Amino acid sequence: MVLEADNLIKTFVKNEKNNVKRNFNAVNDISLKLKLGEIVGIIGPNGAGKTTLLRMLGKLMKPTSGNINVCLDGRVMESETEIKKYIGYLSGNTKLYGRLSTRELLTMAGKIYGMSDSDIEKRIGMISRVLDLGGFIDNRIEKLSTGQTQRASISRCIIHNPVIYIFDEPTLGLDILSSNAIVDFMLREKEAGKAVLYSTHYMEEAEKLCDRIIIINKGKIAAQGTVNELKTMGGSDNLREVFANLIGKEDWT
Amino acid sequence: MNVKNVKTLYKKELLDVLRDKKTVIMMVLVPIILYPLLIIISLQVMSRISVSMSEKTYVIAAGSYDNRILADILARYDLSDYSLKLVEIDNYEEALANEEIDAYITITNRSGKQNYEIYFISSVTNSNYAADKVSDFLEKYSADITKEKLAAAGLDEEEILNPIDISFNDTATNEETAGSLLSSILPFMLVVSLLMGTMYPAIDTTAGERERGTLETLLTLPVTNGEIIVSKFLVVATIGIISSLLNILSLAGVGVYMYNMTSSYTNTSGGVNIIKFFPAIIVGILCIFAFAVFISAITMCVTAFAKTYKEANNYITPLSLVVMFASFISFIPNVKLNDKAALVPVTNICLLIRDMLAFKYDSRAVLLVLLSNVLYGVLAIWILGKIYNSESVLFGESAAGVQIFERRKNIRQGGTPELGDTVIVLAVTMVAMIYIGGAIQLSLGYYGVLGTQLIILLIPFAAAVYTKKDIKKTFRLKNCEVGYIIGGIVMILGAVLLGMVLTSVAGAIFPESASEAGDLQSSLLGDSFISTLLVVAVVPAVCEELMFRGFVFSSFEDKLKPKTAILISAALFGIYHMSIVRFFATAFLGCVICYVAHKSKSIIPGMIMHFINNGLSCLTMYYPNQVGKAFPILLSEKLSLMDLLILIVIGIMLMYIGNIVINAQKDKKIN
Numbered sequence: 001m002v003l004e005a006d007n008l009i010k011t012f013v014k015n016e017k018n019n020v021k022r023n024f025n026a027v028n029d030i031s032l033k034l035k036l037g038e039i040v041g042i043i044g045p046n047g048a049g050k051t052t053l054l055r056m057l058g059k060l061m062k063p064t065s066g067n068i069n070v071c072l073d074g075r076v077m078e079s080e081t082e083i084k085k086y087i088g089y090l091s092g093n094t095k096l097y098g099r100l101s102t103r104e105l106l107t108m109a110g111k112i113y114g115m116s117d118s119d120i121e122k123r124i125g126m127i128s129r130v131l132d133l134g135g136f137i138d139n140r141i142e143k144l145s146t147g148q149t150q151r152a153s154i155s156r157c158i159i160h161n162p163v164i165y166i167f168d169e170p171t172l173g174l175d176i177l178s179s180n181a182i183v184d185f186m187l188r189e190k191e192a193g194k195a196v197l198y199s200t201h202y203m204e205e206a207e208k209l210c211d212r213i214i215i216i217n218k219g220k221i222a223a224q225g226t227v228n229e230l231k232t233m234g235g236s237d238n239l240r241e242v243f244a245n246l247i248g249k250e251d252w253t
Numbered sequence: 254m255n256v257k258n259v260k261t262l263y264k265k266e267l268l269d270v271l272r273d274k275k276t277v278i279m280m281v282l283v284p285i286i287l288y289p290l291l292i293i294i295s296l297q298v299m300s301r302i303s304v305s306m307s308e309k310t311y312v313i314a315a316g317s318y319d320n321r322i323l324a325d326i327l328a329r330y331d332l333s334d335y336s337l338k339l340v341e342i343d344n345y346e347e348a349l350a351n352e353e354i355d356a357y358i359t360i361t362n363r364s365g366k367q368n369y370e371i372y373f374i375s376s377v378t379n380s381n382y383a384a385d386k387v388s389d390f391l392e393k394y395s396a397d398i399t400k401e402k403l404a405a406a407g408l409d410e411e412e413i414l415n416p417i418d419i420s421f422n423d424t425a426t427n428e429e430t431a432g433s434l435l436s437s438i439l440p441f442m443l444v445v446s447l448l449m450g451t452m453y454p455a456i457d458t459t460a461g462e463r464e465r466g467t468l469e470t471l472l473t474l475p476v477t478n479g480e481i482i483v484s485k486f487l488v489v490a491t492i493g494i495i496s497s498l499l500n501i502l503s504l505a506g507v508g509v510y511m512y513n514m515t516s517s518y519t520n521t522s523g524g525v526n527i528i529k530f531f532p533a534i535i536v537g538i539l540c541i542f543a544f545a546v547f548i549s550a551i552t553m554c555v556t557a558f559a560k561t562y563k564e565a566n567n568y569i570t571p572l573s574l575v576v577m578f579a580s581f582i583s584f585i586p587n588v589k590l591n592d593k594a595a596l597v598p599v600t601n602i603c604l605l606i607r608d609m610l611a612f613k614y615d616s617r618a619v620l621l622v623l624l625s626n627v628l629y630g631v632l633a634i635w636i637l638g639k640i641y642n643s644e645s646v647l648f649g650e651s652a653a654g655v656q657i658f659e660r661r662k663n664i665r666q667g668g669t670p671e672l673g674d675t676v677i678v679l680a681v682t683m684v685a686m687i688y689i690g691g692a693i694q695l696s697l698g699y700y701g702v703l704g705t706q707l708i709i710l711l712i713p714f715a716a717a718v719y720t721k722k723d724i725k726k727t728f729r730l731k732n733c734e735v736g737y738i739i740g741g742i743v744m745i746l747g748a749v750l751l752g753m754v755l756t757s758v759a760g761a762i763f764p765e766s767a768s769e770a771g772d773l774q775s776s777l778l779g780d781s782f783i784s785t786l787l788v789v790a791v792v793p794a795v796c797e798e799l800m801f802r803g804f805v806f807s808s809f810e811d812k813l814k815p816k817t818a819i820l821i822s823a824a825l826f827g828i829y830h831m832s833i834v835r836f837f838a839t840a841f842l843g844c845v846i847c848y849v850a851h852k853s854k855s856i857i858p859g860m861i862m863h864f865i866n867n868g869l870s871c872l873t874m875y876y877p878n879q880v881g882k883a884f885p886i887l888l889s890e891k892l893s894l895m896d897l898l899i900l901i902v903i904g905i906m907l908m909y910i911g912n913i914v915i916n917a918q919k920d921k922k923i924n
Contacts, residue, residue, distance in 0.1 A: 060472045081475035089473040095466035099272040100265070111261040112474045140272075156470070 001071060002195050003034040003057065003164055008066035010052050026052040027063075028219035034164065034195045039186060041210035042199040043243065049219040050199040051091070051168055057197065058089035058166045072163060085113055088157040091168030098142030102133060102152045105141065106159050113160035120159075127155045131181075147178045154185060165189060167198035171205065183209060203239040217247040254479050262476065262484035266458055270488055276453045280492060284446065284500040289507045296511070307336075311355040311383035314342045322360055326394060335390045337383075349374065355383030428529045429612065435508075436610035437584070440603035442504060443497060443541065444580040447548050450496030451489050452569055455552035458485040460565035482553075482638045489549040497541050533609040536619055543623045544602045546630035548576070554633050557641045583607055592763045592833060595621035598629055639817045656720045666721045670808040674716060678804065679825060682712045702788050710796040713804035728803035733855035740914030741849045741858035745865050747907025748845040750900045752838035752866075757892045759834045782875045789871045794864035801826045801843065802850040802859045810851060819847040842866060845908070852915050 010027040027049045034040055042050050055061040057068060059080050070077045070086060077083045097105060103124060110120035128134055131151045136144055141152055157165070165186070171179035186196050186209060200206050206213055207227050214224040223233055223246045234242030270276050310333075315323040327339055342348050345357040349372060356373040369391055373384035396414075403410040423430075462468050471481065555572050559565035576599050582588055583603030590604040601622045608615070656664050657674050670678070690705035697704065717727050725731065801822060809818035827840030846859045873880045886896055 058473060060469065081477065084473065084475035087473075091469070093466055094470040094473060096470060097265070097269055097467050098465065099269050104265075104268065108261055108265045109474060112258055112476055114475075157473070 001033050002036050003197075004069045004071070005033075005057060006031050006067045006069075008053065008056055008063045008068070010049075010056060010061070011064040025064075025219050027056065029066075030216065030219070030221055031066075032214060032221075032224075034197055036163070036195050037190060037193050038211040039190050039196040039198065039209050041206040041213045042197065042216060043201070043203070043206055043213060044199075044216040044222075045247065048216050050216060051093075053216070054089075054091070054166050054168045054197070054199060058087055059084050060089065070164070085160060086163045088160070088162035088165045089168075090153060090157040090166070090170055092172055093168070094153065094157075096141045096149065096152055096156065099140060101140055102137045102144075102155060105152070105156060109156060109159050115160065123159060123161070127158060131155050147175070150174060150178050151181070154182065163194055165194060165196045165198070167196070169199055169201065171200065171202065179205075203243065207239050215243060215246055222247045254477065254483065258476050258480045259484045259487070262480060263487050266484055266488040267491065270454045270457055270492060273453070273457055276457065276492060279453050280450055280496040281499060283449070284496060284503045288500070288503055289510075292507050293510070296514075306382070309379070309382075310336050310338050311379065311386055312338050312340055312353070313383060313387060314340050314345045314348065314354045314357045316345065316357075316359050323358060330390070330393075335386050337386055337390060346372075349380070352377060352380070355380050356387055358387065428526055432530070432533070432610040432612060436607040439501075439504075439537075439610065440583055440606040441577075441580050442500060443537075443606065444544070444548075444576065444599060444603060446500035447493045447497045447541070447544055448552070448573055448576055450500075451493035451545070451549045451552045452573070454489045454492040455549065455556045456559075456562060456565040456569065458488060459553060459557040460559040460562055463559075464561050478641070479638050482634065482641060486549055486553060486634050489553060490545045493545040493549055494541055497545065501537075501541075529612075530610075532614060533606075533612075536609045537606055539619075539623055540602050540606060543626035543630075544599075547598060547626040547633075548630075550630040550633035550637070554637050557637060579603075590615070590618050590622075592621065596625050596833065598626065601625065636821065639813060657716060661719060661721070664719075664721050667723045669727050669811040670717060670720065670722055670804060672808060672812055674720060675805055675808040678713050678716045679829075682709055682800070683829065685712060699784070699788065703792060706788075706792045706796040709800050713800050717804060727807045728799050729807065729850060729854060729856035729859075731855045733853040733857055734918045736914055736918040737849065737853035737855065737858045738861055740911045740918070741846075741853075741862045742865060742911070743914060744845055744849065744908050744911030745842075745862035747904040747909075747911060748842055749866055749869060750904035750907070752841055753892070754897050754900050754904070755837040755841055756834060757897065759837050763833050782871070785875065786868060786871050790864050790867035793867055794860045797826075798846075798856055798860045798863050801829070802846055803856055806847050806850060815851055819844055819851065823847055849915060852918070 008027050008030045009025055011023055011025050013023055030049075030053060032040075042053065044050050052061065056063045059068070068083075070083045072086060077086070096102075100108075106124050106127070107120055110123065115123070124137075128137055131154060133151060133155060136148050136152075141149060144152060167182075167186070170182050174182070183205065186198065190196055210227065212224065212226055213230055215222045215230070223230060225233065227239065230242050230246070231237055231239070234245045236242050236245060324339060327337075332338065340354060342354060345354065348354045349357055352374075355377075356371055359370045359372070361368045361370070371384050371387050371391075374380040399414065400410050403413060425433075462471075552569065552572065555568045556565040559568055579597070579599035580603045582597075582600045588594065588600075588604065590601070590608055594604055595601050595618050605618060605622045608618070656671050657677055685708050686705060690701070690708060693704045694701035714728075717724055805825060806818060806822040809822050812818075813821070823840045823843030826843030827836040830836065830839045832839075846862050849862065850856065850859045886892075886899065892900070
């Protein structure tokens with residue numbers, strides 16, 4: 001088990017209409033495990049707590065209560081900064097510094113991950129070949145096209161060769177070519193023995209990719225298992241219908 | 254904190270900020286091109302105006318009868334010397350109102366003395382000048398008449414009109430003259446340029462980063478909150494320093510240009526020896542660095558809580574007004590750079606530079622000003638680091654909430670005051686205390702002092718009621734175990750002794766402020782022991798405790814870590830007493846009482862502790878002999894090193910014992 005989360009709870013103070021404040025649990029007692037060499041999908045309606053859950057697992061946000069353990073080669077990691085060195089986190093919200101070039105961004109990130117200058121150079125060369133950054137790696141990021149920006153984003157989150165990937169809706173709003181590139185990337189990393197945890201709204205994509213799927217709703221796990229297990233549970237052969245059946249139709253709309 | 258990470262982040266931030274057009278324009282274009290251009294253009298315009306004014310001829314008139322007399326007088330002089338022209342006009346009043354003429358004169362003859370009245374319109378520039386010219390001319394005419402009369406009487410006009418000769422001899426060196434000229438503009442220029450220079454990078458690296466959504470990316474990296482804030486702060490300070498240096502260099506350039514331009518036709522003797530300004534230049538550069546630390550920290554404190562660029566801009570405006578106002582204080586001639594002024598931010602920097610340019614060197618003042626600026630800056634960054642929790646900034650609502658200005662029906666019931674509200678309540682209370690408190694103390698005396706204490710109670714209470722806070726929780730209105738009270742009493746006795754040590758050390762550092770420590774001996778405090786005890790010990794123990802250990806500390810305790818909450822509210826308690834010498838002792842006392850309030854969750858031990866502390870000073874004031882006999886050490890004017898050691902040892906022992914008693918209470922509860 002490379003990543004283990006127990007009883008995560010995240011409480012927010014929500015500002016409702018008229019500035020009335022109310023406490024609510026965006027994530028309400030979720031436990032999950034992640035193994036090396038598997039892709040786990042998180043699906044759920046908007047506002048179910050997917051992003052909050054992934055932010056906590058990526059150590060961007062502290063849980064109100066609960067534990068997150070990262071364990072590698074029999075070593076349990078304690079400190080937040082150490083754990084971050086093994087996690088590649090990517091979401092629609094992780095925007096890039098528009099006024100820097102991709103190469104500058106990667107060099108900066110590499111240094112903070114504690115890599116040596118020569119390692120950084122080698123790694124950038126490798127990533128540039130794999131993701132085909134060659135044409136624009138020295139251009140300012142604000143000048144890049146959407147597809148190029150997405151590739152630069154991926155390069156940013158893999159510069160330190162992480163073991164665990166946490167992706168929050170990585171294919172949202174991308175064209176088929178760009179989203180295929182990301183899907184291929186996740187499969188490749190899985191083959192290489194990495195762990196991938198990702199959230200999505202696209203059922204077909206999740207069905208094709210995921211070894212396991214966790215359905216969450218209103219901050220809680222509604223159901224989890226392999227695609228086939230979920231289909232049995234939901235009583236349908238169509239993942240969309242399974243999803244709707246499992247979380248209750250009124251929540252789906 | 255990892256220095257390597259700070260360095261990497263610093264490089265990244267600097268690159269990012271320097272590639273922003275707005276920063277570069279503010280930093281380079283404005284000082285290098287805009288300022289000199291403005292100054293040179295305004296000089297040109299000024300000289301153009303003065304030339305056109307010297308060439309202008311003003312049209313004057315007199316009443317139809319007077320005109321003849323005036324014409325006779327004018328005929329004796331060359332009118333072009335006075336740029337005047339006389340015209341015949343019928344309705345001179347209307348002509349003046351229509352600005353056809355610039356002024357008119359009426360002449361009356363009263364008992365042998367001629368009375369000339371000049372009519373003009375003070376709101377019209379040309380009319381003003383015309384009146385001056387006419388007055389000049391008439392004075393010359395009057396002098397000439399005098400001369401003629403004296404000559405007719407056979408007297409020596411020189412001897413009678415100018416019996417003594419007056420001449421001015423300026424002993425100021427060229428350097429002093431230049432220094433005083435510079436000191437009128439340089440301090441303000443420096444403050445404003447640093448403020449302008451830090452504004453945009455401060456907004457860009459905080460609110461800007463938040464708005465662009467790159468902060469979340471930054472947080473995926475293994476960096477701590479502290480590293481992010483320190484690196485951002487260093488970038489803001491760097492940009493501020495660069496832009497300030499560019500400003501001053503460009504100002505110097507313009508100065509040299511103006512000097513050359515004027516000296517080419519005034520031919521002033523001797524130059525200015527730059528070497529004499531070396532100390533001032535060195536201190537000036539140190540000032541830039543120290544002030545950059547301060548102003549960057551302050552601007553970041555303000556912008557960090559804004560969600561967008563626009564919001565940050567709105568927050569910056571009042572800050573710049575306050576900073577500019579504080580720098581204007583140094584223009585007031587009688588404001589001197591004493592110990593107190595040296596601790597007032599912004600003003601102290603301006604006063605120091607002013608003094609340096611007047612060749613008044615005081616190494617103590619230099620040290621105080623530089624250190625206080627750095628200290629305030631570091632303190633501000635530290636507080637920012639504590640409050641600017643990346644998580645709340647990134648994902649949550651703004652950290653420093655303000656509810657006071659919201660409609661009451663929209664505020665949710667319960668909880669403790671928001672941080673922003675607490676800061677506003679403190680500021681309002683301070684201002685009310687100084688102005689209203691000062692006024693009622695002047696007119697009501699003893700009852701005014703009591704009234705001032707009521708202000709301290711009423712303002713936070715009103716704020717808590719308006720924002721529907723949990724009154725019991727906010728003001729800690731709750732019973733507590735007797736043990737907390739006993740422990741608190743033992744602790745406060747120790748704290749009083751340690752406070753004496755602190756006051757005595759502070760008195761040695763700030764000798765000129767030492768006298769103010771004894772301001773208890775005021776006629777305002779009543780005439781008997783009991784009435785003094787009431788106003789010095791009983792009422793403050795209730796009012797100040799409810800304010801500081803109630804309202805302020807509850808608000809901080811709820812949102813910050815206990816240690817941070819105690820330190821900040823204790824420092825505020827120290828500042829509230831407005832005395833440099835007593836600051837350390839009162840802040841320390843505040844720490845101890847906050848600690849007990851934190852442990853006991855009740856206001857009662859604090860009130861008793863506060864009463865004992867103030868009561869003791871009241872006791873020594875009224876019964877010095879008895880107290881002196883029992884504890885001579887308490888009344889000795891100057892404490893020897895041995896005395897200090899004894900006080901420290903006993904003080905620490907008492908604090909230790911008190912702490913044990915207090916912590917025993919906690920264990921009891923668990924069992």
